[in-house]
Amino acid sequence: MKVFIDQREDDMLRLIETLVNIDSGSYMKEGLDHVGKVLSAEFAGIGFETEVHEQARFGNNLVVRHLDAKAPEIVMIAHMDTVFGEGTAGQRPFTRKGNYAYGPGVIDMKASIATALYALKALQESGSESYKNVELVFNTDEEIGSVGSRELIERVAGTKKYALILEPAQNGNLVSERKxxxxxxxxxxxxxxxxxxxxxxxxxxxxxxxxxxxxxxxxxxxxxxxxxxxxxxxxxxxxxxxxxxxxxxxxxxxxxxxxxxxxxxxxxxxxxxxxxxxxxxxxxxxxxxPAWNLTAEAEALIGIITEEGAAIGLDLKHEKSGGGSDGNLTGAIGIPSIDGLGPCGADAHQESEYLYIPSLAERTLLPANVIERLSRK
Structure with missing residues (x-):
């Protein structure tokens, strides 16, 4: 899978550029629904169907799963909204300078959406059928507390064994607890x-x-x-x-x-x-x-992820974060959850927000390997 993913860095960056250049602040329904349509088309291209959960005030939330999926045991969660105002994408669109990419929402968390898609593509290319063991939720209001998507997230996650939250790894660490x-x-x-x-x-x-x-x-x-x-x-x-x-x-x-x-x-x-x-x-x-506290089951999941990280050269540690995410929702209902699985970068919510491009491939391979391992019977 590594070779496949390494060869698709440019494809991932093109998708990230498309997403970044769409204004999709939490209250921008038109832009968020545009992002949703882009993602629905991308996932349809690899045999995944999108269930659209319409909202009147906010953008529509998406639940994505493969057409042949029976009872997926893993949920992956990423959000489509950003904190930036209308017109920001036009004022400072996606740009690349060496190993860094810039633009509104590039690390929080449009790059993570690309890694989720290409992790599943890599699993398909490898011959593993573990991509059928995944259901994805893309919500549109995480930046304002997931007020319209909380019920959906808890319902989808409530039937799963594991929750993988794709918030960015801004310091390289996993997140195992959140205030x-x-x-x-x-x-x-x-x-x-x-x-x-x-x-x-x-x-x-x-x-x-x-x-x-x-x-x-x-x-x-x-x-x-x-x-x-x-x-x-x-x-x-x-x-x-x-x-x-x-x-x-x-x-x-x-x-x-x-x-x-x-x-x-x-x-x-x-x-x-x-x-x-x-x-x-x-x-x-x-x-x-709700507060999300570390459980023994989540510690076991951390062990698996750190082992898979070590196998590809990543020394992964985990920490508690003062910020909130949708991991609070899955963790609080008792689903073993790990956050911070997205690519590396920094300065989220600021004009200087950036993605560290070399982390794209490794942060695509990591969840692919973790999904394959968690799916073994």
């Missing part, structure tokens, strides 16, 4: 008034929000790995007007499911009442990604 997290949005309504002429007639939404921010930040407990951060605020209409409205976006990170439930309850309690008389509060959001 859980959530997003909350607090809106405060007050009453405007001139700050000089009639301040007594105003009700400050900003004052109310400030009081809540202090209490929300007090929920942070670094020793337990709990972090509550109000990362965005806005409010008011002018410096000399009592603020009639204010908003805050709240990020939560937790180590365990129990801590997630406790923090969720605490946030809802804090935001259930007003402290500035006359203000009204509205809280939305929840814990979108």
């Amino acid at each position: 859980g997290g959530g997003k909350y949005f607090l809106a405060v309504q007050g009453k405007s008034a001139h700050a000089g002429i009639e301040p007594e007639n105003g009700i400050s939404a900003i004052e109310e929000l400030a009081k809540k921010i202090i209490k929300l930040h007090a929920l942070t407990d670094r020793e337990k790995g709990i972090n509550v951060n109000v990362g965005l605020i806005k409010g008011g209409t002018s410096v000399n007007t009592i603020a009639p409205s204010a908003e805050a976006a709240i990020d939560v990170r937790i180590e365990t499911r129990e801590d997630g439930e406790a923090v969720d309850a605490a946030i809802k309690e804090i935001c259930s009442y007003s402290e500035v008389p006359g203000t009204m509060l509205r809280l939305t959001g929840n814990i979108t990604r």
